[in-house]
Amino acid sequence: MPGTDTIAAIATAAGAGGIGVVRLSGPRAKAIAETICGRRLRPRHVHYARFTDDAGETLDDGIALYFAAPASYTGEDVVELQGHGSPAVLREVLSRCLALGARIARPGEFSERAFLNGKLDLVQAEAVADLIAAGDARAARAARRSLDGVFSRRVDALADLLLRLRVHVEAAIDFADEPLDTLGGDALRSGLARAQDDLDALLVEAERGRKLRDGLHAVIVGPPNAGKSSLLNALAGSERAIVSDVAGTTRDLLRETVRVDGVELTLVDTAGLRAGGDAIEREGMRRAEAELGRADLAIVVLDGREVEAGRAAVAEAIADVPQRLWVFNKSDLAAAPAAAGENEVWVSARTGAGLDALHARLRALAGLEADGVDGSFSARTRQVDALRRARQELVAARQLLDRDRLELAAESLRLGHDQLGEITGRVAPDDLLGHIFSTFCIGK
Ligand SMILES: Nc1nc2c(c(=O)[nH]1)N(C=O)[C@@H](CNc1ccc(C(=O)N[C@@H](CCC(=O)O)C(=O)O)cc1)CN2
Ligand SMILES: Nc1nc2c(ncn2[C@@H]2O[C@H](COP(=O)(O)OP(=O)(O)OP(=O)(O)O)[C@@H](O)[C@H]2O)c(=O)[nH]1
Numbered sequence: 053m054p055g056t057d058t059i060a061a062i063a064t065a066a067g068a069g070g071i072g073v074v075r076l077s078g079p080r081a082k083a084i085a086e087t088i089c090g091r092r093l094r095p096r097h098v099h100y101a102r103f104t105d106d107a108g109e110t111l112d113d114g115i116a117l118y119f120a121a122p123a124s125y126t127g128e129d130v131v132e133l134q135g136h137g138s139p140a141v142l143r144e145v146l147s148r149c150l151a152l153g154a155r156i157a158r159p160g161e162f163s164e165r166a167f168l169n170g171k172l173d174l175v176q177a178e179a180v181a182d183l184i185a186a187g188d189a190r191a192a193r194a195a196r197r198s199l200d201g202v203f204s205r206r207v208d209a210l211a212d213l214l215l216r217l218r219v220h221v222e223a224a225i226d227f228a229d230e231p232l233d234t235l236g237g238d239a240l241r242s243g244l245a246r247a248q249d250d251l252d253a254l255l256v257e258a259e260r261g262r263k264l265r266d267g268l269h270a271v272i273v274g275p276p277n278a279g280k281s282s283l284l285n286a287l288a289g290s291e292r293a294i295v296s297d298v299a300g301t302t303r304d305l306l307r308e309t310v311r312v313d314g315v316e317l318t319l320v321d322t323a324g325l326r327a328g329g330d331a332i333e334r335e336g337m338r339r340a341e342a343e344l345g346r347a348d349l350a351i352v353v354l355d356g357r358e359v360e361a362g363r364a365a366v367a368e369a370i371a372d373v374p375q376r377l378w379v380f381n382k383s384d385l386a387a388a389p390a391a392a393g394e395n396e397v398w399v400s401a402r403t404g405a406g407l408d409a410l411h412a413r414l415r416a417l418a419g420l421e422a423d424g425v426d427g428s429f430s431a432r433t434r435q436v437d438a439l440r441r442a443r444q445e446l447v448a449a450r451q452l453l454d455r456d457r458l459e460l461a462a463e464s465l466r467l468g469h470d471q472l473g474e475i476t477g478r479v480a481p482d483d484l485l486g487h488i489f490s491t492f493c494i495g496k
């Protein structure tokens with residue numbers, strides 16, 4: 053049973069540091085820590101103590117903090133032993149905790165207990181991990197907002213609305229003889245419309261939050277020799293990829309993470325797409341096409357002198373990618389037209405001309421223009437997918453209602469409500485929890 057074991061772990065990062073923390077949570081946390089410290093611990097007090105081994109010899113001296121249940125991070129009794137940040141010493145203090153009856157915590161187990169004890173919902177628990185992993189201030193602030201419940205409150209409000217609408221539909225079922233219009237059918241329909249508007253707006257924000265967390269997965273494609281590898285190098289600011297005037301130079305996928313004005317981009321350089329080629333080149337093209345299947349964005353690089361032929365060569369490969377950015381390269385050799393379309397930029401990977409405009413387009417495609425970014429919260433694919441499923445149920449419910457299929461409409465609303473509940477963990481299958489918390493760091 054969760055919560056009955058007392059768990060322990062080193063809560064600070066691996067390696068030497070100024071201070072290191074061993075954290076205990078569970079019913080024996082206080083007794084174990086009092087034995088190690090050789091003194092009584094009072095809740096919400098700072099205690100200076102020597103941490104001793106079983107022979108009474110000092111392992112370290114440090115600070116002990118006791119948080120009495122339920123007023124702690126996990127909701128259980130928690131003790132922190134804050135010593136010097138020496139990995140060797142911390143391992144000894146941890147071993148002493150284990151010898152006194154604690155067991156080693158699994159990754160994420162402190163936060164899992166916080167979730168199980170109602171201290172955090174699932175979105176907030178995931179935000180803790182995302183905050184720790186955040187690569188820059190913007191991502192950290194977004195995770196911070198999710199940790200503060202900004203995303204959860206929006207999901208809960210929608211779940212409440214769906215529940216009320218379902219109750220309304222269920223009530224109408226009991227009066228099946230009467231037309232829906234005499235049973236508040238208009239209010240019901242407008243309520244459903246409003247729920248869908250709210251859900252659509254939340255989806256846009258959650259998708260932006262997901263990009264803040266995960267960055268944008270962009271695949272660079274185009275015909276051989278268009279300058280794909282040159283563009284990767286220009287965006288990465290270093291000569292990562294081999295560039296040559298031999299068509300078919302790049303064969304393997306080459307991945308590079310770059311940050312463009314606060315947008316994290318995973319750029320993947322690929323083999324040029326063309327008919328024919330040797331077996332290795334064809335395998336390279338196959339990999340390029342598979343990678344496109346996972347892309348948020350195709351950055352299509354064409355030689356500016358051969359735009360029409362280039363478009364034809366890539367059309368099929370990029371058909372299913374959600375977003376495309378057309379990059380007409382070698383502007384130093386080609387006469388660029390006065391105006392380019394919204395998602396078209398003229399650049400020269402060689403001279404650097406047009407790269408600023410390219411950066412601006414990438415920011416826009418990541419949904420991170422200055423507008424509306426402040427106040428945004430972090431989100432995960434899991435959460436966005438559940439929002440999408442909830443939306444499908446809501447759309448189905450509206451259609452069913454229009455066809456007077458009230459039972460089925462109520463059932464769709466129930467399923468939509470459950471999808472929202474999975475986001476915050478109010479309705480959570482066990483395997484989902486195991487999957488989520490196992491990806492946390494140890495000691496969190
Ligand atoms: N030393 C230390 N620093 C830390 C943490 C920690 O666990 N230990 N945290 C770990 O992530 C973060 C802070 N988060 C925390 C969240 C809740 C509680 C807590 O004890 N909450 C109680 C009491 C609240 C109160 O007294 O006002 C509660 O919610 O009931 C502590 C830390 C970051 N810094
Ligand atoms: N003049 C000019 N030449 C360029 C520019 N960008 C790339 N090139 C040249 O074009 C040739 C091909 O560049 P790559 O970057 O290797 O092209 P690629 O699309 O990666 O080619 P493959 O890997 O073979 O598919 C090289 O000789 C580059 O120096 C540019 O903006 N202007």
Ligand SMILES: [Mg+2]
Nearest residue numbers: 280281301302
């Ligand atoms: Mg190349």
